[in-house]
Amino acid sequence: MNIHEYQAKQLFVEFGIPVPPRRIARSEQEAQDAAKNLKGESWVVKAQVHAGGRGKAGGVQLVNSIEAVGTSALKMLSSRLKTKQTGERGLPIPAVIVEHVTDIARELYLSALVDRNSERVVFMASRAGGMDIEAVAEKTPEKIVTTKIEPAVGVQPYQCREIAFALGLEGNQINAFIKIMRAIYRLMLEKDASQIEINPLVVTDSGELIALDAKINFDDNALYAHNDITEMRDPSQEDEREHLAHLHGLNYITLSGNIGCMVNGAGLAMATMDLVKLKGGKPANFLDVGGGTTPDKVAEAFKLILSDEKVQAVLVNIFGGIVRCNLIAEGIIAAIKEVHVNVPVVVRLEGTNADKGKELLKQSGLKIIAADDLNEAAELVVKATSS
Secondary structure (H helix, E strand, C coil): CCCHHHHHHHHHHCCCCCCCCCEEECCCHHHHHHHHHCCCCCEEEEECCCCCCCCCCCEEEEEEEEEHHHHHHHHHHHHEEECCCCCCCCCECCCEEEEEECCEEEEEEEEEECCCCCCEEEEEEEEEEEEEHHHHHCCCCHHEEEECCEEEEEEEHHHHHHHHCCCCCCCCCHHHHHHHHHHHHHHHHCEEEEEEEEEEEEECCCCCCEEEECEECCCCCHHHCCCCHHCCCCCCHHHHHHHHHHHHEEEECCCCEEEEEEEEEEHHHHHHHHHHCCCCCCEEEEECCCCCCHHHHHHHHHHHHHCCCCCEEEEEEECCCCCCCHHHHHHHHHHHHHHHHCCCEEEEECCCCCCHHHHHHHHHHEEEEECHHHHHHHHHHHHHCCC
16 A cells, blocks of 8 residues: 655655655645644645656756646646656645755665565665666666665674675764654554655755655555555555455456456455466456355455456456355356446356256356366457457
8 A cells, every 4th residue: 555755755754764844735725724834934745646757757846936836736636646656647636745955965775675576675785876766776786775674683783884884874864864763663663564665855054864755565465454555555546446345355457458357365366367368368357256255245256347447358267266166156147237247258167066056157148258177268258348
């Protein structure tokens, strides 16, 4: 789960990571009031969306008057921001940050993320802050330094100093950097974050370290333990179908193809999509209904798949282990009747009560194409979209 910059900075303040003075605004008047409260002669207005590259897309603007703050905020709040990460439709801007202008001497990059290969939290840092870190990694990987944290002992001072020296920090900046690294690690552990990124972490003209931007991603599987984080979710920044799937306990990701896929189990879902691609088709989605799914969940899954206008056929691939195939068949029949499906539906059932499930589908009187194995199912659904 992602959160907005202003929410991430709230957490930064809570854990002792320095950020610039700022105010959140959701209207022109609130933006102007924010600027007045912050005082000064110039301000930065920053669009709040779940995407990077805001500056290049006009989502970060430097203004020099109270009136300009309001005008800039109103323009952002009444539009959608389109960046390389949002797609063509862009994302709505529900709020803006009005922030003090920070004097910048240097821009650095600092992040911490879960590295599944090493089963460790890894810190990454670079002197090339303010840039796309992916481009830095590709073109000048030598500019990136990393260190892995041993969970039994946590962040060690020597690791912080090594990165601080690599970033060219000195004097009191090193102690400040140690506090920031330790705070990031503590935030990761206490809130079950999967990634925390500061880009840029700036060195001011007076030598202070300030997190000018803030990005935090959280592990969805741990949200049940963090109601305070769950409350920060902004559905307006998510694909509508993906949000609805979340509400029904389904794992759904929108893709660009025309074959809807409904599968139980993430691994089986990936294998199903791979086979569809191998047969010349294009999956319209990833959808895992889970190992212990119910007829009601199957019905909701069907509704989600068919709400995508691109879908020209549906492939249902269920392996009955925990869940019984006859229950899945009941859900498929109920969903097709309720949603009035007018595209071909190919079903492959295997496992517990598979024969009963197939018999229910056969007796339903619905136009359902039965397949004996996954290979045949993939061929049939691709053929259905090309006929």
